[in-house]
Amino acid sequence: MHIPDGFLSTPVWGTLDLVSAPAVAWVARRAQRDTQDHRIPLLGVMGAFVFAAQMINFPVGPGTSGHLVGGALLAIVLGPAAASLVMVAILALQALIFQDGGVLALGANVFNMALAGVAAGYLPYRLWEGASRSGAIFAAGAFSVITSACLALGQLMISGVPMAGGVLWASLALFLASALMEGAITVAAVRAIERLNPAWIGGPRPASSRALAAVAMTALVMVVVGTLVASAAPDGIQRLTEQGLAADWSQRTVGGVAGLGLIVALCYLGGKLISRRRSA
Amino acid sequence: MHHLVIDRWSRGSSPLHQRDPRAKLAALLVFLIALSTTPPAAQAAFVAYAILLIVAANLARLPIRGLAGRAALVLPFSATFALLTWWSGDSLRALGLAEKSFLSGMAALLLVGTTPLTGWTAALESWHAPRMLILVIQFVYRYLFVIAEQAQRMRWAALSRRGSRKRSRRVSFQFSAAAGLVGVLFARSWQRADGIYHAMLARGFRGRFVPAAPPPFQTSDALFFSACLAGCLAIRLLL
Amino acid sequence: MPRHPPAPVSQAIQIRGLRYRYPDGTQALNGIDFHLDAGESVALFGANGSGKTTFVLHLNGLLRGEGSIEICGLPLADETLEQIRSKVGVVFQDSDEQLFMPTVLEDVAFGPLNLGLSPADALTRARTVLKRVGMAHALDRAPYHLSAGEKKRVAIAGVLAMDPEILVLDEPTTFLDPPTRRDLVTLLRSLPQSKVVVTHDANLARTLTTRAVFFDQGQITGEGDVIEVIQRFHWEYS
Structure with missing residues (x-):
């Protein structure tokens, strides 16, 4: 779900632009570090591939079909940092050239799909690949889509776009259905690719530990749940932002950044602690 | 288009x-x-x-x-x-x-x-956007329609071979056929990326794109x- | 005395005993001896999968097999790789893979920039070469919008901009309609470089080259005057 401009309230898009910009810089540095030269054209071509693969319809029942979203597939093939970068490139092109998603809302869309969505499409694969490969890939696809969709929905509701109870449940059901579909499509696509050349799947093995991945996964779930909980009481926020109080605006932006930063920092420290204890 | x-x-x-x-x-x-x-x-x-x-x-x-x-x-x-x-x-x-x-x-x-x-x-x-991101944007845009056209041709080829037998109308069969298409498209894209890299090396690429100065x-x-x-x-x- | 005496400088390419095995175990080249005089043009014939393209990828060190390769008197090695890549210009079969920069001008300037020219000099050289191949009108166009013939001309310009001494052309006229093909052949004939032309097309070989070698299963099984080789191997469509 690409959010266009005009839907998010200023504190929401402002916060997410402020969070996403340094995150993208970090991801780009990491991708550059893990990437040999020959992967620069590969990243670009894989971005174009995801665009094109979305044209291929997967029938799921009489009269209905879905298509690949691709965040999890990219993460599994290229590794998380490179996959994030490719998704950012795709989102930027969609926003400017294809009118799919807004320019001010680019930070939000990048956060939902390129950062959280790719992380959610990588962590389950990394955590459970050993237990059941197909299960892990399915979970990666499904979790990736549901994460992006729930974050977008939460941000819209925090911004004051009203969702009556029925509509809310209907959207959540829809998200669940598309998440299951993405899981199934990702599994089928990965199998088809592996049949042609097993070396293509696997990507670079990261140095980070599984414990760190588990903590990151917890953080991600917390961010998603937190966004949904915060959006459950949007009316007060909406009224405040519409009055355009400068103090309130900056307070909320700072609060938002600080909150996100706190979650990330806590999880990072926790992860370091666990991995140090393991290796000791 | x-x-x-x-x-x-x-x-x-x-x-x-x-x-x-x-x-x-x-x-x-x-x-x-x-x-x-x-x-x-x-x-x-x-x-x-x-x-x-x-x-x-x-x-x-x-x-x-x-x-x-x-x-x-x-x-x-x-x-x-x-x-x-x-x-x-x-x-x-x-x-x-x-x-x-x-x-x-x-x-x-x-x-x-x-x-x-x-x-x-x-x-x-x-404005200091990461160079790597800029390169990826340019490559995605360059190959977007090349690969989309390839996908389109493959879809047509698949459709024109789709029979009217019961088996081919089964959803599970079509689902795996679509996955096969995605797989082949992926393979072609991967090979294309290799070809591009060869072409870059052939023209003296040494791991760094030299940027042109802005006006x-x-x-x-x-x-x-x-x-x-x-x-x-x-x-x-x-x- | 060394086993292989150094080639005289008038030899553009001198190859002895070239072997290459792909990582999957396929023996693609099995003892190739090949030479090309300065200013000469030679056609490479052979069935699909006979090793022609693999051979061509060795000429500028994209693949490295066993055996000795000398380009314009320089032995191919890690230290000479950059020099050799500027001497051997490869025009690949798929122009879409060759033209990867966002605009025609930038694409042609890519090689000169890698050679260390200043951006201004690289752009000047790119403009000159584009004029030479008749594409001066398309400087700011995106390669995607060009016709197949125009793409091929830009790809050739991109290679000429590196000022090579040898041109390697892999199936230069496939996918071109007859008039476009004719114009391209005229352009290629006007270029003074030594040429290695990989092709299935006997007509093209007759117009562009004087000598031909025939590849079969990774070996050169026939060599001689181009017309004679075409007749010996029945290498024509009808």
Whole structure:
């Protein structure tokens, strides 16, 4: 779900632009570090591939079909940092050239799909690949889509776009259905690719530990749940932002950044602690 | 195809085309921020924003109708949510949502319709966007339609071989056939990336793209940006 | 005395005993001896999969097999790789893979920039070469919008901009309609470089080259005057 401009309230898009910009810089540095030269054209071509693969319809029942979203597939093939970068490139092109998603809302869309969505499409694969490969890939696809969709929905509701109870449940059901579909499509696509050349799947093995991945996964779930909980009481926020109080605006932006930063920092420290204890 | 039109537009030679991409990108951001923070009750302001865009489109010698048609691509999404808002009794806000998303889309189109991809990526780069990201954007755009056409040809080939037997109508069969298509498309893309890398090495690539220097920022660019800033501020604060 | 005496400078390419095995175990080249005089043009014939393209990828060190390769008197090695890549210009079969930069001008300037020219000099050289191949009108166009013939001309310009002494052309006229093909052949004939032309097309070989070698299963099984080789191997469509 690409959010266009005009839907998010200023504190929401402002916060997410402020969070996403340094995150993208970090991801780009990491991708550059893990990437040999020959992967620069590969990243670009894989971005174009995801665009094109979305044209291929997967029938799921009489009269209905879905298509690949691709965040999890990219993460599994290229590794998380490179996959994030490719998704950012795709989102930027969609926003400017294809009118799919807004320019001010680019930070939000990048956060939902390129950062959280790719992380959610990588962590389950990394955590459970050993237990059941197909299960892990399915979970990666499904979790990736549901994460992006729930974050977008939460941000819209925090911004004051009203969702009556029925509509809310209907959207959540829809998200669940598309998440299951993405899981199934990702599994089928990965199998088809592996049949042609097993070396293509696997990507670079990261140095980070599984414990760190588990903590990151917890953080991600917390961010998603937190966004949904915060959006459950949007009316007060909406009224405040519409009055355009400068103090309130900056307070909320700072609060938002600080909150996100706190979650990330806590999880990072926790992860370091666990991995140090393991290796000791 | 959609992007062919935008590419053709962006190669024009109007006064707006000649402005520095950095000035245009900054003006776009100012416009979007002003628009986004305008309360839905200020309907006169929305009319003024629309007039501003129409003037700019005229200056750029771009067809208003074509611009509006492409900006309308956002409407299915925004209409859905506008409808929900309208349902909940806030019709003014609903109107505001649709107007804001439509005008924002139009403004973004004005940027890409007067600035080739290399222009706005160079602007982003001069503002310290990561070089790696810029390269990936350029490569995605370069191969987007090459690979999409390949996908299209493969779909046609698959459809023309689809029999009428019961087996081929089964959903599970078609599902795995679609997965097979994705697999082959992936394989072709991967091989294409290898081919591109060979071609790069053959022309002396040594791991670093050498950037070309951007043209200097001129007084006329500064004037253009100031005019946009003044216009947006006036609309936002006075109407 | 060394086993292989150094080639005289008038030899553009001198190859002895070249072998290459792909990582999957396929023996693609099995003892190739090949030479090309300065200013000479030679056609490479052979069935699909006979090793022609693999051979061509060795000429500028994209693949490295066993055996000795000398380009314009320089032995191919890690230290000479950059020099050799500027001497051997390869025009690949798929122009879409060759033209990867966002605009025609930038694409042609890519090679000179890698050679260390200043951006201004690289652009000047790119403009000159584009004029030479008749594409001066398309400097700011995106490669995607060009016709197949135009793409091929730009790809050739991109290679000429590196000022090579040898041109390697892999199936230069496939996918071109007859008039476009004719114009391209005229252009290629006017270029003074030594040429290695990989092709299935006997007509093209007759117009562009004087000598031909025939590849079969990774070996050169026939060599001689181009017309004589075409007749010996029945290498024509009808």
